[in-house]
Amino acid sequence: MSNEASPPISTPTTIAPRLAWRVRMAAYGPPALLVIGLLLFWEAVVWYWAIPVWLLPPPSRIVATLLDSLPTLTGHTLSTLTVTIPGFALALVVGFSLGVALDASPLLRRAIYPLLVTSQTVPIVAIAPLLVVGFGFGLFPKVLVVALVTFFPIVVNTIDGLQSADRDQRRLLEAMGASYWQLLRLLRLRAALPAIFTGIKVAITYSVIGAVLAEWIGASAGLGVYIARSLRAFRTDQVFVAALVTSLLTIALFTLVSLLERWIVFWKGER
Amino acid sequence: MATLELRSISKTFSTATGSVPVLDRLNMRIANGEFVAVIGPSGSGKTTLFNIIAGLELPDTGAVLIDEVEVTGQRGQVAYMPQRDALLPWLSVIENAVLATVVQGGDVSAARREARALLADFGLEGWGDVRPALLSGGMRQRAAFLRTVLWHRPIMLLDEPFGALDALTRAQLQQWLLGLWDRLDRTVVLVTHDIDEAIILADRIYVLTARPARIALEVPVELPRPRSYTLVTDPAFARLKRQLQQVLVDGSGQS
DSSP, rough: OOOSOOOOOOOOOOOOOHHHHHHHHHHHHHHHHHHHHHHHHHHHHHHTTTTOOTOOHHHHHHHHHHHHTTHHHHHHHHHHHHHHHHOOOOOOOHHHHHHHHHOOOOOHHHHHHHHHHHHHHOOHHHHHHHHHHHHTSSSSHHHHHHHHHHHHHHHHHHHHHHHHHHHHHHHHHHHTTTHHHHHIIIIIIIHHHHHHHHHHHHHHHHHHHHHHHHHHHHHHSSSHOOOHHHHHHTTTHHHHHHHHHHHHHHHHHHHHHHHHHHHSSSSTTOO | OEEEEEEHHHHEEEEEEEEEEEEEEEEEEOOTTEEEEEOOOOTHHHHHHHHHTSSHHHSSEEEEEEEEETTTTTSSSEEEEEESSOTTTSHHHHHHHHHHHHHHHHHHHHHHHHHHHHHHTOOOOTTSSSGGGGSSSHHHEEEEEEETTOOOOOEEEEESSSTTTTHHHHHHHHHHHHHHHHOOEEEEEEESOOHHHHHHHOOEEEEEEESSOOOOEEEEOOOOOOGGGGGSHHHHHHHHOOOOHHHHOOSOOOO
């Protein structure tokens, strides 16, 4: 039937391993070198000016402390995760639902959106102690703190994402007679996924810090508690270790989300 | 198959700077199984006209009738192919093709079988389970056309379906559509700004004026079918083309 020669389209093949290695070096090489350089400089500065360890511990000392306190740290880290994960899950469910609801109703959006923005301007360090006073020292107020610091980017990006569906695709489905729910299910939620993942990635970077902050204010275990105790004991090296673990935990969660994104938003960047 | 009739369609858009009349009492009648092209200067309200026929917009006055039944503002009555292919990037070619059946709650697995059977005719054999990103521009357009055919409506609206393609691919697709056309058995309204395309494909051509659009000219294309692209060297083709060009350029309707 078709007398048009299909243009040759090569199916994606695996890139040659050597090339892949070079691409990876180009991506990760410069930041890795920079970090190593900065660590060496830090070590040299501490050594040269003989800075006391309670003021600024050298990287070598921080690594030693990390290895020493690994068992304690694991317990605190797990404790922090039991706050982070439910808090973030709550933010995801509430943020996504709220985003869909605010998209559906302009009246609701006008009423609630300013409140949402205002909620983000109130410093969380002021709210967190009140939550602890209100809900006690259990898990719930800490979960709530994490949810409070993470739901906003999810709401905003869900609303933006739902608006971002291609106009032609939308009109096509409307011409087919699609209902509001069909439009949402077949097109708009899919089209919103890249934006929603952007929101999730922003939110996940706040989530561990939020949990640490909540633990700081009132808890018996967790990285926040560990930092508070270490500060009182002038164990600056332990503070650095806790900071390092917090940051590694955040990077791990961020990477997990990025992998999920690549799996779920498989069509993005296919062209 | 079905006839499509437009009765005295007018549409005015209000903007911040005032009202812009777009369509001015348009009357058209497209017979059963006819292929009609609508050409007009850009911004002449061709897309608005299509939106009204597709039920996406309501006219200020006038009515859209299919087989003498008024369907003004009703969606899903005609199959519609937008300017850009509008394929959903997360669905395979087959799943894109059966979208109308999914939306309208029909028998999706039957539609899938039908889509698969038509892949070869649409030059998409072996590409059914591939996502649109891997297709060339011409293949994407054919996939979008397959989706329009599988909408199962006797009337198809094609809104500049080849407008975004390069000249060679466009010519190939027009040739392909000519070959497919005889077997499709549908009433077609094609909007285009390409005079050659209108003459090669259509049985009859409406030329619209600039805003607000009225019908400047209505001409039958009396060239024998089956047609092919070699038609462009035919004297009758050249005569008709000159006539259409004249009307489009002065836009007065005095030809």
